[in-house]
Amino acid sequence: xxxxxxxxxxxxxxxxxxxxxxxxxxxxxxxxxxxxxxxxxxxxxxxxxxxxxxxxxxxxxxxxxxxxxxxxxxxxxxxxx
Numbered sequence: 109x110x111x112x113x114x115x116x117x118x119x120x121x122x123x124x125x126x127x128x129x130x131x132x133x134x135x136x137x138x139x140x141x142x143x144x145x146x147x148x149x150x151x152x153x154x155x156x157x158x159x160x161x162x163x164x165x166x167x168x169x170x171x172x173x174x175x176x177x178x179x180x181x182x183x184x185x186x187x188x189x
Contacts, residue, residue, distance in 0.1 A: 110154035112147040114140060118165045125150065140164075144173075151175040 111128040123143035124133035137143035151157045156177045163170045
């Protein structure tokens, strides 16, 4: 199981996909949506987990999605997407 973060550092245009605990970005994308898709695919390939999407410019987490077969502590359907 692998968790990933989708972040954008202050002053950068690209969005980074970084494995939790990793030192460098696993991938970069031009948009947050692209980076989120990449992060979800990486997590799926590693047995599921959480994808945490941060606000732009190094902001806090604004959304979190569970990628199956990860264990979601709250089994509530995501109505936002």
